[in-house]
Amino acid sequence: MSRQMGDSHRRFLQTMMASGIIDESGAKALHQHCCETHSTQYAPDRLDDFIDTINSKLQPMFMQIRKGMSEDNGHQHYALVNMVENDVTRMSSDYADNELELFKKTMDLIVGSEDGKASSTDILNSTDSMTTKKLKKSEIENLLNRLVQDKWLSEKRGKYTLSTRCIIEMEPYIRAMYQDQVKVCHICHAIAFQCQICENPTCGIKIHNPCVARYFKGRTEPRCPACEDFWPHEIPEVRRPRSQSRR
Amino acid sequence: TSQVQRGLQKVTEAQVEQKTAEVVQYFLVKEQRKVPVRRADLVKHVLKEHRNIYPEILKRAARTLDQVFGLKLVEIDPKNHLYVLINNLETSEGAPPINSSTDPKRGLLFVILSVIFMKGGVVRENVIWNLLKKLRVDPGEKHEDFGDVKKVVTDEFVRQRYLEFVRIPHTEPVEHELRWGQRAEKEVSKSKILDVMGQLHDRDPQSWSQQYREAHSSQNSTQQPGSSSQR
Amino acid sequence: GKEKATQLFSDGAAFDPTAFTEHLLSIMGINRLEDAEDEQQNGGAVDGYLPQDAWHRVARRAECCFKAAPSFHYMFGSFHAEPPPPKQRIE
Ligand SMILES: [Zn+2]
Ligand SMILES: [Zn+2]
Numbered sequence: 001m002s003r004q005m006g007d008s009h010r011r012f013l014q015t016m017m018a019s020g021i022i023d024e025s026g027a028k029a030l031h032q033h034c035c036e037t038h039s040t041q042y043a044p045d046r047l048d049d050f051i052d053t054i055n056s057k058l059q060p061m062f063m064q065i066r067k068g069m070s071e072d073n074g075h076q077h078y079a080l081v082n083m084v085e086n087d088v089t090r091m092s093s094d095y096a097d098n099e100l101e102l103f104k105k106t107m108d109l110i111v112g113s114e115d116g117k118a119s120s121t122d123i124l125n126s127t128d129s130m131t132t133k134k135l136k137k138s139e140i141e142n143l144l145n146r147l148v149q150d151k152w153l154s155e156k157r158g159k160y161t162l163s164t165r166c167i168i169e170m171e172p173y174i175r176a177m178y179q180d181q182v183k184v185c186h187i188c189h190a191i192a193f194q195c196q197i198c199e200n201p202t203c204g205i206k207i208h209n210p211c212v213a214r215y216f217k218g219r220t221e222p223r224c225p226a227c228e229d230f231w232p233h234e235i236p237e238v239r240r241p242r243s244q245s246r247r
Numbered sequence: 248t249s250q251v252q253r254g255l256q257k258v259t260e261a262q263v264e265q266k267t268a269e270v271v272q273y274f275l276v277k278e279q280r281k282v283p284v285r286r287a288d289l290v291k292h293v294l295k296e297h298r299n300i301y302p303e304i305l306k307r308a309a310r311t312l313d314q315v316f317g318l319k320l321v322e323i324d325p326k327n328h329l330y331v332l333i334n335n336l337e338t339s340e341g342a343p344p345i346n347s348s349t350d351p352k353r354g355l356l357f358v359i360l361s362v363i364f365m366k367g368g369v370v371r372e373n374v375i376w377n378l379l380k381k382l383r384v385d386p387g388e389k390h391e392d393f394g395d396v397k398k399v400v401t402d403e404f405v406r407q408r409y410l411e412f413v414r415i416p417h418t419e420p421v422e423h424e425l426r427w428g429q430r431a432e433k434e435v436s437k438s439k440i441l442d443v444m445g446q447l448h449d450r451d452p453q454s455w456s457q458q459y460r461e462a463h464s465s466q467n468s469t470q471q472p473g474s475s476s477q478r
Numbered sequence: 479g480k481e482k483a484t485q486l487f488s489d490g491a492a493f494d495p496t497a498f499t500e501h502l503l504s505i506m507g508i509n510r511l512e513d514a515e516d517e518q519q520n521g522g523a524v525d526g527y528l529p530q531d532a533w534h535r536v537a538r539r540a541e542c543c544f545k546a547a548p549s550f551h552y553m554f555g556s557f558h559a560e561p562p563p564p565k566q567r568i569e
Contacts, residue, residue, distance in 0.1 A: 010317030011336055017316075017548040018347040029344035037339045047410060057315045061268045063550070082552035088272045089555035093280050100557040106551050108562040129563075152553055177561045280547045318547045332547035354536030357543060365493035374495070381499045382506070383528055392533045439543040444493075447501040455488065455492060 003053045008034040013054050016065055016080040020151055021165040024076040025241050027051075051078065068168035071161075071194040072154070073239045074210020081169040094150070098132035099143050106128070107170075110162055111178045116193030117159040120144065162193060163195065185223055187211040196233040203227035213238045254299035262297070263304065269293050270308040273319065278332050283430065299436060316411035323429040331408070331430050344363040351392040352399060356409055358382070359400065361440050363425055365458060371415070375400070404428070407434075407477045438463035505539055506532035 011034040015021070022030065031050055035042035043049075051065050058064055062084035070077055082089060095103065105126040109118035124140055135143065144160065147153040151165045160186045162170070171191055174182055185192040186205040195206040205226045208214065216222045222231035255263070256315065273293045277284045290298045309320040318332045362378060363370050377384050384390055386397045393399050394427050401423075404410040408430035415422045427435075438452075441462045445452035509527040 005315060007317065007336060010315070011339070013315070014317060014334070014336065014548045015343060015345055015347065017550050019345050020551060022345055033339070033341065033344050037341070060264060061271050061311070061315075080550070082550075082555045082563060083557040085559055088269050088276060089552070090557065091273070091276050091292075092552065092556040093276070094551055096555065097557075103553070104557060104560075104562075107411065112562070150551065169552060173559060175553055177559065237266055278547050281546075281549075293550065316547075334545040334547050337545075339544045349534045349537040349541070351533035351537055353546075354533040354540055357536060357540030362495060362498070365498075368536045376500055378495055382502055383532075391530075393492065434545050435544050436545065443539065443543060444498075447505075448497060458493075
């Protein structure tokens with residue numbers, strides 16, 4: 001099934017290049033916009049087919065539009081990702097070598113932490129062991145801002161987490177590099193950072209906050225889906241995606 | 248070409264495809280900073296041992312860029328063999344539902360290119376610096392969006408080939424003049440600039456007769472609608 | 479300046495940079511100070527306050543003139559894959 005790409009697909013891909021990541025309702029609206037702009041037939045329920053067509057042509061370049069969930073609100077997102085590391089991909093000019101080393105150290109901190117977060121102080125301290133040119137404090141602050149702006153990290157009250165875009169693109173890398181530290185969500189099986197943990201010491205499964213909300217919705221006495229112990233955490237509300245009718 | 252044919256016989260189809268993919272990646276990576284790709288660098292850093300089949304691989308990469316990404320591979324400098332990517336797709340009429348971030352430097356570049364074009368193709372640097380000052384951009388000060396403005400204009404835009412910044416001979420103190428660079432000639436539409444000028448000044452673009460002729464005669468005016476869908 | 483610009487039509491030199499900057503400032507969303515008298519006394523230097531996104535507004539207006547290729551940005555593949563150093567924390 002080698003469906004051909006048209007200008008509507010190309011426009012969708014170009015917008016993905018410019019944005020990096022979009023949420024599901026954004027993707028739906030963009031799908032419609034691209035089809036209408038190029039007067040091609042628009043089938044609202046065929047977004048994933050539409051994206052598959054693009055992906056089949058992106059595959060030789062080891063690129064992909066990949067779907068994943070936001071740990072924050074549980075909404076589906078689409079990110080344009082790179083899937084290969086080689087001499088050419090390492091020529092990317094967005095970040096200098098020492099900036100990338102600091103990003104990697106930040107990732108080490110976040111993945112190695114209990115709560116999937118790293119404080120700016122921890123990140124500043126981690127530069128002591130840098131092998132590339134050391135960054136000044138102000139440079140680090142600028143870099144962290146840029147990483148947030150470029151949607152690789154998220155920040156809340158001085159604590160940094162991996163963004164949805166980062167998790168979607170880096171998931172295979174994180175699974176491979178942090179094998180013994182990373183845990184997956186018991187419900188959706190994706191890697192989990194922002195989550196609740198079963199307090200039974202022999203169990204200890206993780207569930208994303210939005211997955212908790214969906215799983216326990218309407219249950220009177222929440223019990224762990226693995227060990228059946230009482231689930232002692234506060235159950236968050238399910239967050240509805242914003243409506244699509246905006247313009 | 249017979250050399251290319253012979254070269255192709257020595258490599259597998261998979262190898263050719265892999266090199267093509269790497270060349271496409273290379274063009275995309277270089278476009279992050281809008282620095283043109285030098286053919287010599289492409290051969291040295293990417294093609295390496297496959298340099299003998301270079302024409303075939305470049306042809307395939309151009310096809311992929313066109314058919315998958317909607318981008319055109321353009322040689323802007325045939326003497327030095329410099330390449331850039333240009334968008335085949337027109338800016339859509341209706342606003343796209345995704346508000347992707349805009350680059351303020353694009354605004355700065357637009358202002359400079361417009362002035363050069365409206366002034367007949369070349370201006371002295373002082374014309375630009377004075378105009379920017381009125382827009383609260385002082386080349387002597389660090390600007391919030393642009394940092395060192397002088398560097399952005401005379402170095403970054405020049406390296407990207409949006410602008411040419413050339414010394415005027417026999418001037419004391421040294422003076423420079425600015426022209427459109429080779430990338431701008433391919434990437435920026437003079438007729439669209441003139442349209443925007445018309446809208447801003449509430450005036451018929453045709454009333455700038457000289458600029459109008461220039462905008463609609465140069466190869467720059469790629470006004471073939473739907474050209475990107477002719478595949 | 480506006481009238482001067484319209485007088486000189488159909489001549490290559492008819493472009494008036496002063497009028498152009500005025501139009502640009504209004505695209506940028508300039509917020510003029512109420513007291514126009516002061517400006518005159520400052521040797522015609524126009525005062526006023528530009529919003530933070532002033533140049534973004536110009537960029538958005540200019541978008542249609544550029545056939546710029548969007549660029550691809552990624553994190554995976556931009557550095558050497560390497561497992562983290564063994565954890566030193568006492569568990
Ligand atoms: Zn989950
Ligand atoms: Zn349990």
